[in-house]
Amino acid sequence: xxxxxxxxxxxxxxxxxxxxxxxxxxxxxxxxxxxxxxxxxxxxxxxxxxxxxxxxxxxxxxxxxxxxxxxxxxxxxxxxxxxxxxxxxxxxxxxx
Amino acid sequence: xxxxxxxxxxxxxxxxxxxxxxxxxxxxxxxxxxxxxxxxxxxxxxxxxxxxxxxxxxxxxxxxxxxxxxxxxxxxxxxxxxxxxxxxxxxxxxxxxxxxxxxxxxxxxxxxxxxxxxxxxxxxxxxxxxxxxxxxxxxxxxxxxxxxxxxxxxxxxxxxxxxxxxxxxxxxxxxxxxxxxxxxxxxxxxxxxxxxxxxxxxxxxxxxxxxxxxxxxxxxxxxxxxxxxxxxxxxxxxxxxxxxxxxxxxxxxxxxxxxxxxxxxxxxxxxxxxxxxxxxxxxxxxxxxx
Numbered sequence: 001x002x003x004x005x006x007x008x009x010x011x012x013x014x015x016x017x018x019x020x021x022x023x024x025x026x027x028x029x030x031x032x033x034x035x036x037x038x039x040x041x042x043x044x045x046x047x048x049x050x051x052x053x054x055x056x057x058x059x060x061x062x063x064x065x066x067x068x069x070x071x072x073x074x075x076x077x078x079x080x081x082x083x084x085x086x087x088x089x090x091x092x093x094x095x096x
Numbered sequence: 097x098x099x100x101x102x103x104x105x106x107x108x109x110x111x112x113x114x115x116x117x118x119x120x121x122x123x124x125x126x127x128x129x130x131x132x133x134x135x136x137x138x139x140x141x142x143x144x145x146x147x148x149x150x151x152x153x154x155x156x157x158x159x160x161x162x163x164x165x166x167x168x169x170x171x172x173x174x175x176x177x178x179x180x181x182x183x184x185x186x187x188x189x190x191x192x193x194x195x196x197x198x199x200x201x202x203x204x205x206x207x208x209x210x211x212x213x214x215x216x217x218x219x220x221x222x223x224x225x226x227x228x229x230x231x232x233x234x235x236x237x238x239x240x241x242x243x244x245x246x247x248x249x250x251x252x253x254x255x256x257x258x259x260x261x262x263x264x265x266x267x268x269x270x271x272x273x274x275x276x277x278x279x280x281x282x283x284x285x286x287x288x289x290x291x292x293x294x295x296x297x298x299x300x301x302x303x304x305x306x307x308x309x310x311x312x313x314x315x316x317x318x319x320x321x322x323x324x325x326x327x328x329x330x331x332x333x334x335x336x337x338x339x340x341x342x343x344x345x346x347x348x349x350x351x352x353x354x355x356x357x358x359x360x361x362x363x364x365x366x367x368x369x370x371x372x373x374x375x376x377x378x379x380x381x382x383x384x385x386x
Binding site: 025028029030057058061062063064065066073075 | 127135136138139141142143145146149150244245246251253255282283290292
């Protein structure tokens, strides 16, 4: 029983890392619509998915113009934080 | 007793939440301070992660994995295209000479760059492209590959290979084949630079539209697209050229659509750069043209 639980846990961790890597690749390739969809899926499947915010921030530092310091130039961070908060809230309500 | 246990558990949970909150706030403050005082640190790290992917992709698109046979076949095909382009070049030469003579007739001295004759045909064949590259080096421009185009991203910009290592500076003008201005360098990192496109949303630019050179203000829509409002009497049609006011009149864009509302005295023209920014693979950085 414990072994089975451990196996399940390992599989979940593996899936989470795999999805994060795919998400990171989508961000590097500037496929931001795909990245948003993957981030939503990621947040839905796994709780406390803080790496989504990190990847959103990574998107901004990679592509934004440094001299432009408006909030628009942090669209990735804002969007990923929004997805994180919204998906966690929805998941909490549904899984109550 | 049970109540006490519940309260303890509740307190512990609350304390953990406070500690997590404080920890997160500290991290956010540290990141904000780094962004404020060392704004190039995170972008440089991100570039180290991303640029190997882009360079590999660029090499594959450039034919690094093609077989020698297919490269030879492509070479032959390009030679044929070059012959075709050379034939067209003769016509362009004649028209350019006529243009220079006309301007001289009206008292305007035109400095013809050594590259002008080569540029027209360069987009057609690789061999002529190489000729143009060597010619443009004489003009002080540096050829740079485009690692990442605007794509479908939220930021309308190009990321090009070469940064402070190539002496690029913020404000350096960026051209594509055909001496067409597309933007300027907005950020310089150690080995890469970011190019803000003229077509960035909201960017405003003075242009001359159509065969009668109607003066208009073009507004960027992103992805190499612009729109401008011109009087209906200007009779602009699809395929007309748009130029930037200067003595060196090279086409800056081509009208792709005209939105005509009979109730309005103005019509909206949509135009795009002759070369799609999503397809740009090489650019020329002009350090002297700031």
